[in-house]
Amino acid sequence: MSRTRPQSVAQEPRSAAAPALVLDTRRLRSLYLDLLGRPPFAAERDLWLGRGARELLDALLGSDAFWRHWFDEQLYYFMLIDNFRPEGEGVEAIAAGLSAGKLSVRDALHRIALLPSFDLRNPGADTFVTVVMEQLVGLTVQVARRELEIGKAAYDGRPGLFLGANASSQADVVRVAAQHKDSMRHFVAREYERVLGEPMERRALAAAARELHKDPRRYLDVLRGWLLSDGYAARLERGKELSNRLFVRALFVDLLGREPSDDEAETLRGALDGLGDSRPLRAVVVRMLLDSGRVPLPEKGAIADPTQWIAGEFRRLLGREAGPDELKEFVTVFHEPDCVPALIVQVLLADPAYHRY
Amino acid sequence: MKQHIRRRDFLRQAALVGGLAPSLLASGALALPRRALAPLVPGRKTKHVVLIAFSGGVRSRETFGTPDNVPSMLALAKEGVSFPRLKTSNLGHFGASMSIFTGISEPRGIRDNQRGPDPTVFEYLRKDLGLAQGEVWVTTSGGAQQTNYSYGLHPEYGARYGATILDGDGIFNAKFKTLLDEFGRPKPASEREAALVERLRRGISDGGRETGDEREALARVEKYILDELTRGTTGLSGANAGDAKALRLARNLLTIFKPRVVGVVLQNADVAHTSFNAYSEVVRRNDAAIGELMAAIRADDELRDSTAVFVLPEFGRDHDLNSRRGLDHGDGSDDLNYVHGVAWGPDFKRGRVVEDELRTIDVTPTICSLFGAEAKLAKGDVLRGLFA
Numbered sequence: 001m002s003r004t005r006p007q008s009v010a011q012e013p014r015s016a017a018a019p020a021l022v023l024d025t026r027r028l029r030s031l032y033l034d035l036l037g038r039p040p041f042a043a044e045r046d047l048w049l050g051r052g053a054r055e056l057l058d059a060l061l062g063s064d065a066f067w068r069h070w071f072d073e074q075l076y077y078f079m080l081i082d083n084f085r086p087e088g089e090g091v092e093a094i095a096a097g098l099s100a101g102k103l104s105v106r107d108a109l110h111r112i113a114l115l116p117s118f119d120l121r122n123p124g125a126d127t128f129v130t131v132v133m134e135q136l137v138g139l140t141v142q143v144a145r146r147e148l149e150i151g152k153a154a155y156d157g158r159p160g161l162f163l164g165a166n167a168s169s170q171a172d173v174v175r176v177a178a179q180h181k182d183s184m185r186h187f188v189a190r191e192y193e194r195v196l197g198e199p200m201e202r203r204a205l206a207a208a209a210r211e212l213h214k215d216p217r218r219y220l221d222v223l224r225g226w227l228l229s230d231g232y233a234a235r236l237e238r239g240k241e242l243s244n245r246l247f248v249r250a251l252f253v254d255l256l257g258r259e260p261s262d263d264e265a266e267t268l269r270g271a272l273d274g275l276g277d278s279r280p281l282r283a284v285v286v287r288m289l290l291d292s293g294r295v296p297l298p299e300k301g302a303i304a305d306p307t308q309w310i311a312g313e314f315r316r317l318l319g320r321e322a323g324p325d326e327l328k329e330f331v332t333v334f335h336e337p338d339c340v341p342a343l344i345v346q347v348l349l350a351d352p353a354y355h356r357y
Numbered sequence: 358m359k360q361h362i363r364r365r366d367f368l369r370q371a372a373l374v375g376g377l378a379p380s381l382l383a384s385g386a387l388a389l390p391r392r393a394l395a396p397l398v399p400g401r402k403t404k405h406v407v408l409i410a411f412s413g414g415v416r417s418r419e420t421f422g423t424p425d426n427v428p429s430m431l432a433l434a435k436e437g438v439s440f441p442r443l444k445t446s447n448l449g450h451f452g453a454s455m456s457i458f459t460g461i462s463e464p465r466g467i468r469d470n471q472r473g474p475d476p477t478v479f480e481y482l483r484k485d486l487g488l489a490q491g492e493v494w495v496t497t498s499g500g501a502q503q504t505n506y507s508y509g510l511h512p513e514y515g516a517r518y519g520a521t522i523l524d525g526d527g528i529f530n531a532k533f534k535t536l537l538d539e540f541g542r543p544k545p546a547s548e549r550e551a552a553l554v555e556r557l558r559r560g561i562s563d564g565g566r567e568t569g570d571e572r573e574a575l576a577r578v579e580k581y582i583l584d585e586l587t588r589g590t591t592g593l594s595g596a597n598a599g600d601a602k603a604l605r606l607a608r609n610l611l612t613i614f615k616p617r618v619v620g621v622v623l624q625n626a627d628v629a630h631t632s633f634n635a636y637s638e639v640v641r642r643n644d645a646a647i648g649e650l651m652a653a654i655r656a657d658d659e660l661r662d663s664t665a666v667f668v669l670p671e672f673g674r675d676h677d678l679n680s681r682r683g684l685d686h687g688d689g690s691d692d693l694n695y696v697h698g699v700a701w702g703p704d705f706k707r708g709r710v711v712e713d714e715l716r717t718i719d720v721t722p723t724i725c726s727l728f729g730a731e732a733k734l735a736k737g738d739v740l741r742g743l744f745a
Contacts, residue, residue, distance in 0.1 A: 080468055080502055123630035124679060126687025127467060130449065134466040142448065142464040152687070267532040273501035274527025276508075276519060280579035281528070287543035294540070329560030338549045347557040 021053040021228065026319040028056070030236055030357050031227065034195055035060045037069035038249040038259055045316075057227060061220050067098040071108065073194065076245070078112050078135055079121045086117035104216035109136065109187065110178035114171065125152040129173055136177040137163070138186030184216065185209035195223070196231050197240040239356035244272035247282060247355065254317060255295045255345075279355075286349045290342045297341045306334045310344060317345070318353045394617070396663070397486055398729040402703035404663040406724055407607065407619045407654075408478070409647065412454045412499075413600075413626030414686045415670035417441065417697040419640045426641050429648030430668060430699055437666075437701030438743050439710045445672035445696055445717050447686070451502055453671035453717070454622055458506050460721030460735025472505045475734055476514035478721040479507065482618060483518040485730035490574045492617040495522040496606040498599030499624035506622060511734070520620065521578060525602025528582060529590040537586065585609065596635050597642040600625045604646040608653045615659060617728070629674055629684040636684065665702025665727060667720055672696060700743055702727075711742035 023031075028048055032040045035057075040048065048056055060066055071094060075086060094111050097103035103111070112118060113132060122128040129151035133139040141148045150160040154167035161167075165176040177183060188208045192200040200208070208222055226232060242250065248268045252260040260268070268285060272278040289295055303309045310330045314322035322330070333339050348354060394404045411420075420427050421434070421441065446456040452465030459475040479493045497503035501524075508519030546554065567575065588609065593601045600623040607621045623643055629636030647668065654660045676690040686693055696717065704727065718737035725732040726739045 077470075078468065080470060080500060122467075123681075123683070124685035124687070126685050127449075127630070131467050135468055140464060140466075263532070264536065267530075267536050270500070270530070271528045271533045273504065274497075274524030275578075276495070276504040276506075276522035277516075277575075277578075280575045281582060283575070283579055284543055284582065288537060288540045291543050292540040323562050326560055326562050330557060333553055333556050333560065336553060338547070339553050343550065343553060344557065347554055347561070350558070351561055 023048050023051055023053055023056060025049065025315055026236060026357075027053060029319055031056060031060070033242075033246055033250065033357050034227070035069065036063075036065045037072065037246060038253050041253060041257065053228065057224055061224055062099075062101075064099045068095055071095045071098065072245075074109065074112060077190070078109075078131075079118060086115055088116075090115050091117075101217075105187065105212075105219045106178060106184065106216035109183070110174060113174045113178065119170075125155040128170070129155055132173055132177045133163075136174075136186070137180050137182050138189070139182070181209075181213050184213040188212060188222070191223070192226065195226055195235075197235050197238075198231075239353075242355045242357055244278055245269045246357075247272065247278075248285070251285065251289065251349070254349075255289050257296065282355070283350060286346060290346055295342070295345075297345065300334075300340055303341065306331050309341075310334065313344060313348055317348045318351060319357070320353070394615070394663075397617075398727070401727065402663055403665045403727055405611070405615065405617055405619075405660060405665070406702075406727065407611065407621065407650070407664065407666045408457075408720065408724065409604075409607075409621045409623070409666070409668040410454050410457050410671055411623050411626070411643065411668055412450055412671040413624045413639070414450065414629060414672055414674045414684075415626045415640060415696065416673040416684070416692050417695065418692065419637055420644075420670075421697045423637075426637065427644040429644045429651060432648075433651065433666065433668065433701040434699045434708075434710075436707055437699055437709075438706050438740075440669075440698040440700070440715055440740065441695075441710065442712065442714045443669060443696050443698045443717050443719075444714055445670075445694055447672045447689075447693060450499070450624065450627065450671060451505075454503075455506060457669065457671060457717050457720055458620070459509065460718045460732050460737040462718060462736070468502075470502050470505065473509045474511060475509045476511045476518075476732075477506060477509055477520070478724050478732065479520035479618065479620065480509065480511075480514035480518040481721070481725050481730050481732050481735075482728055483520075484514060485725070486617075486728060488617055489570075490519075490521055491577060491614060493520040494607075494610050494614075494616050494618070495520045495620035495622065496603040496610070497522065497524045497622040497624075498526055498603040499622060500524060500527055503622050503624070506620070520618070521574070523578075523582075523606055525590065525606050526599035529585060529593075529602055529606070531591060534586055534591045542583065581610075581613075595642060596628065597623075597625045597639045597646070599623075600639065600643050601646050604643070604650055608650045611650075611660065611664075612653055612657060618724075626670075630679075631681050631683045633678060633683055662703050665700065665704065665724075667698065667700050667724070669698030669717055669720065670696040671717065700740070704745060705743050706745045709742060711740070713741060715740055 028045065029039045031053065032038060094103065094108050098108055113136060122131045129148055130141045133141050133144065133148065133151065147163060150162045151173050154160050154162050154173050155170045157168060159166065159168035162173060163176050163180050167173055167176050185205065189200055189205055211218055212222065248260055248265050252258060272281050275281055307327055310327060311322050314320060330344065334344065396402055396404050420430060424431055446453050446462040448456065448462065448464050449467040451467060451469055452463045455463040455465055455473050458477040459473060461475050463473055465473065482488055483493055495507055504522050504524060507522040508514065508516055585606065590602050590605050593605060603621050603623060607619045610616060611619050625639045626636055628639060654664050672686060673693045673696050674684040674686045675688040676692045679685050716737055718735065719740045722732040722735045722737045723740045723743065
C-alpha cells in the first residue's frame with residue numbers, strides 16, 4: 001500500500017501543526033485502539049510517547065495488525081457475529097490479501113459478502129439480497145422494493161437490471177452491489193463515524209466517496225488524513241465509548257500484558273454484547289482477571305513510593321494526571337491495612353473514564 | 358422454580374459483589390422492587406406483565422393451525438383471548454420485533470445494530486409510572502442486535518428509562534462459563550473492602566459516575582448473572598437453545614424479583630430458512646418452555662392472579678417451501694403478513710376469539726393502558742375485545 005503523502009481530499013489540515021501532534025498518553029492510546037484495536041504495550045508506550053503522530057501512522061497504517069483489526073470490524077458489521085468468528089481459507093486469504101496490498105478495501109468487502117459464512121448467516125433470496133443492499137450499498141429496501149425484487153430474481157438465476165447493471169446469479173448480486181457508486185459512499189460514511197464518532201459533513205463525504213470509488217486503494221491515505229485532522233483532535237477531547245470488543249482487548253493488554261486469544265476475545269465480547277448495559281458484566285470480567293492471580297501487580301510492600309505508583313496508574317489507565325486531592329485520598333486509603341494494589345486498579349478500571357477513549 | 362435464595366440475602370450479597378458501602382445498605386437506598394405490589398390502575402388486578410415476542414418468523418399454520426405443536430398456547434387461549442388476525446409489520450426480524458415494542462412500524466435493516474428513534478413500551482412504563490430500572494427486564498436470544506430493544510433514542514425518553522436486558526445465549530453459554538472457571542470466579546468483597554472501594558470511588562474527582570441507585574441496580578444485575586451461571590441455564594441445548602435460555606431467564610427473573618414487566622424476544626424459529634422440520638421442532642420446544650413459564654406463574658401465590666401474558670410472533674413465513682425445503686419470509690402472502698397472538702390475564706376476557714383484523718403494533722398501547730401509562734407516540738390502538 002502506498003505510504004506517500006496524499007494530494008487529495010485526505011490532505012491534512014494546515015492547522016494540525018506539529019506541536020499539536022506530539023504523542024501524549026491519550027492520543028497514543030487512542031490511535032492504537034483505533035488502528036490496532038488495543039492499547040499500546042508498555043514497551044510501545046516507552047517507544048512512542050513524545051514522538052510525532054505522523055511517524056506512528058507511518059508505522060501502523062497498513063501493517064498486518066492494522067488490517068486484521070480492520071477486517072474484524074468489517075466482519076462484525078456485516079455478520080453481527082455472535083460467539084463465532086468465520087474461519088477458513090477464504091477468510092485468511094482476505095486478510096492476507098489486504099496486508100500484501102493485493103486487495104483493496106472494496107475487493108475485501110466484495111469477498112466478505114461471498115464468504116460461505118455470509119451466505120449461511122443470510123439464508124434465502126429475500127434476506128440475502130436485503131442484507132447486500134443494506135450493508136453494502138446503504139439502501140433502505142422498504143423504499144427500493146423494485147430493486148429488491150429484481151435482485152431476488154437474479155439470486156434465483158433470472159436475468160435482470162439490478163442497481164443499473166446486469167445480474168443473473170447470487171454472485172452477480174454481490175458484484176453489482178460492491179461496485180455500485182453508493183457502495184464507497186456508504187463505506188466512507190460508516191468508517192468516518194467508526195473512527196471519528198460522528199457523522200461526516202456531506203460535501204466532505206461526497207468528495208471522499210468519489211475518490212475511493214475511483215481508486216479504493218487510497219483508503220489508507222484518506223484514513224491518515226482523518227487521524228491527523230482537527231476533527232480527530234476534537235474527538236479525543238470529547239472521548240468515544242469503548243466498544244465491548246475494544247474493552248476486552250484493552251483489559252487484557254492493560255492487566256495481563258498480552259492480547260486475548262480469538263477464543264477469549266470472542267467469548268467475552270459475545271457475553272458483554274448480551275447486555276443492553278454491559279457495565280455489570282465488565283465489572284465481573286475485571287474482577288475475574290484481578291482475582292485470577294495472573295495480573296502482574298506489585299506486592300503492596302514492594303511499592304516504595306505509593307504516590308508515584310498511583311499517579312502512574314492514573315496515567316496508564318485513565319490517560320490523565322491524578323489531581324492532588326485524588327492522590328491524597330488514594331494514598332490514604334492505600335495505607336489502610338485491607339487495601340491492596342488490586343483494589344486501586346479495580347476502582348480505576350470501573351471509572352467511566354476507562355470506558356471512553 | 359424453587360427459589361434458593363432469600364431476597365434479603367441476595368440484596369446483601371449484591372452490594373458486596375458490586376463493592377457498595379455498608380452505609381448504603383443501612384440507608385435503604387438499595388431497596389429491591391417492592392414486595393406485594395399493588396395494581397397500578399384502580400379496579401384492575403394486573404400487577405405484572407410478560408410480553409413474549411415469539412420472533413424468528415412463525416406462521417399460524419404451525420402454531421394454532423397445528424394444535425399438537427402448541428398445547429401451552431392453546432391452554433392460554435382457552436383461558437384468555439385469542440387474536441387470529443394480527444397484521445404484522447414485515448420489515449425484517451429486527452424491525453418487526455421492534456415494532457411490537459414501540460407500537461410503530463419500524464423500517465430497520467436486517468443487520469442494523471442501532472437503537473431505534475422511537476420510545477419502547479419499557480420507556481413509556483418507566484417514565485409514566487416512575488418504575489425503577491429493576492422492575493423492567495427483557496431477555497433475548499438473538500445476540501447483540503436485540504439488546505437495542507431496551508430503549509430508543511427519543512430525547513424525551515431514552516436510556517434513563519430503558520429496560521435491563523440480558524441475552525440468554527450470549528451470556529449463559531458453555532464457552533463463557535468455561536472461561537470464568539479457567540480464570541476463577543471473582544471473589545465476593547468483604548464489607549471492609551467494599552467500604553474502601555467506596556472511598557476510592559468518591560476520591561476520583563471528575564463527574565459522570567453512577568448514583569447510588571444506579572450502582573445498586575448494576576450490582577444486582579452483576580450478582581444475578583453470577584448466580585444464574587450456576588443454575589443450569591448454561592446447559593440448555595437443542596434446536597431452540599437460545600430461546601429456551603431467554604424463557605428460562607424470564608421465568609427466574611419473574612419468580613426472584615417479581616418485576617412489573619418482563620419482555621422476552623425469541624429468534625430460533627428462523628432456522629426455517631433451511632429446515633422446515635427443525636422449525637417445527639423449535640415451535641414445539643418453545644411452546645413447552647412457555648408452558649414451564651406459565652407453570653411457574655401458576656405456582657406462585659403472588660403472580661398467579663396478578664400476571665398478564667402476551668404471546669405473538671413478529672411475522673409469519675412464506676406460503677410455499679423454498680428449494681431447500683425450508684420457509685423464507687418475503688412472498689407478501691397472508692401466511693407472512695398475519696399471525697395468531699394470544700393474551701391471558703386477570704383483567705382479560707376468558708375463552709374469547711377476536712376475529713377482527715388487529716395489529717402487532719397494538720400490543721404496546723394495550724400494555725400501557727393496562728398499567729395506566731400512555732404510549733404517546735405509538736401508532737397502534739388498544740386491542741379491541743380484550744378487557745373483561
